[in-house]
Amino acid sequence: MEGQNNKGQTFQPFVEASWIHNTKDFATTMNGVEVKQGGAQNIGELKLGIEGQLSNSVNIWGNVGQQMGNQGYSDTGVMLGVKYNF
Helix, strand or coil: CCEECCCCCEEEEEEEEEEEECCCCCEEEECCEEEECCCCCEEEEEEEEEEEECCCCEEEEEEEEEEEECCCCEEEEEEEEEEECC
């Protein structure tokens, strides 16, 4: 689904779904003591965003993403960007 107005600007919304599976526990041993990185083995992620072209030289984008996983893992992220071509 792409929208274009009469000024030549285009905007395209998007939805992205991902599944992240961590197959290993990451750990190290220091002085005989094992230190493990905690975290979720399975994480689901959903992102909603939009990409747009304001002019021939200016592009913008942004998205909001939410990750949720086992062991109570949760993370929310926001990304905004601008690209200027000269």
